[in-house]
Amino acid sequence: MPIDRDEVLRIAALARLRVSPEEAEALAGDLDRIVAHIDSLREVELPDDSGSLTYFDQDVHREDRAGESLSRDDALKNAAETDGEFFLVPQVVDKPGGKTRDDRATRSGGDDAGRGGDR
């Protein structure tokens, strides 16, 4: 699928990048060439047992032991805005009415992976 200007603008919107229509036009050509280049990897012939995803022979994981966390001052050090306790961000509008509590609802949706699409 060739990448056109609209696709670039869509991806830019998802990534919160500001891209002008002219830039999008140029990027579409660049991205198209990059994708085509990556696609060429598919032409490589592989041995039969290469269906596996593993390319490490050792699983990487760790034991459940708690360690040290950063001090709060260090954690907040690079934040654009804080009150010394919290990160401060522009008001998040997720619920009507503004009477919101702790935002516990997770945002993973039923639209993940096409789950429950047709019913």
Next chain:
Amino acid sequence: MTATPPPPPASTPVPPKYRVLVGIEVHLQLRTRSKMFCRCPVRFGSPPNTLTCPVCLGMPGALPVPNRDAMLMALALATAMQCELAELTKFDRKNYFYPDLPKGYQISQLDRPLGSGGVIEIITEDGVRPIRLQRLHIEEDTGKSLHEDAGNVSRVDLNRAGTPLVEVVSEPDITSAAEARAYLTALRALVRYLDISDGNMQEGNLRCEPNINLHIEGPGGTTIKTPIVEVKNVNSVRNVGRAVTLEVERQLAEYAALGPAVADGHRSTRGYDDTHDRTFLMRRKEDAHDYRYFPEPDIPPITIGSAWLREAAERVPELPHARRARFVEEYGLSDYDADQVCRERPTADFFEQAVKAGAGAKPAANWMDELNRHANERGAPLDQLGVGPERFAALVKMVEAGKIAHKAAAREVLPRMMETGEEPEQIVDELGLGQIDDSALLWSAAQDAIDQNPKAAADFRAGKEQALGALMGLVMRETGGKANPKVVRRVLVEILTESDPEN
């Protein structure tokens, strides 16, 4: 003899036939010591932003490493739910922007979840029914955003960011509010049996999002499918039922208003508002989210080999449904009693130990509510009430043998056992509760006296202490003067103050 009933008048709208389809997504916080991909402690209620590190803050160059115990807990749950376990599992990045998601993506699992399929058995008044599952996967929790009522900032606490979560997604097999509640109850029992999560909805370590729609029988035998609505902010088992009921009503009303065109609507997300017991529209999903999933390049795929499986299986104890069946079989409990006793593992453990110590199964089962009530009041687990299963069994046996009335045992002896650690026999002697052989007789005589003398009862309740004298006289006569007057007095006062409608 076949009289056909008259057709309903044309003006009466016939309610449509419909089927309710509910699927439920549950997020469970696993009870690990450290977070999913870093060593920050998992701890509720710490001062804001004191449990973070470069990994869970999403600093460039930080390397996430999966927590093995969290993997095992999730595997144990998948095993308990009879999911098909992945031989090879991997993590993926789910990309979206939100202030409590510092990396700009959540590490989750897309196409190789830890478990696929599986089943949870639910119990309703209609019996036991399996609810099929779609999948189980691991992901990391987000931080918390706190929104001010006034002002133009939100505050973000990232202590929770990176806490291990398991997501369990059911098929839309649930068909009523009662089944939705039963599903959550069963899942919660399961995670508590496995000891992998507190499963507490109020505290947010078990969160659920039901998705609800209807298949309505339309004109000419067509099936009209209402758009799926996902409900958020559901924070108790009871409210899951409310959300389903409200949504069914709302979708039926929408069908009544729009007819078959209702099917052209879009999926939407609604919030449950428990103050007003209603749902409100949060957003339509006209533009389906595009999370641009891709494999997490920092975490190699993990092969779930025999060592993993063995360890996970070792973590699976006898599960509620198996235990229920065994209690029915072995101890002759009714299905209902067995279900009540088996809902929480500590209750089932305590019950079983008491029965092994000689308590009758049926009476012991009936006592478990009373014990749990004390445990809740004291905020203490069942095994720390100061009354172990053996001494508890001794009390149950005394009641069974008619040495003391159940009421007296529950109200006077059990509380005192918890306070002083004394043996039940000793307490019964001290309080004179066993003074007449059958103290059940004493309680019933007291109740009779009250029933026969409503005026004296009313007077006493109105504050005339001396009215008790008449009642006491009746009881003493009835018991042939063998009852201890002190006990009679206490029993009468107990009954009178308990059944006082003003109290």
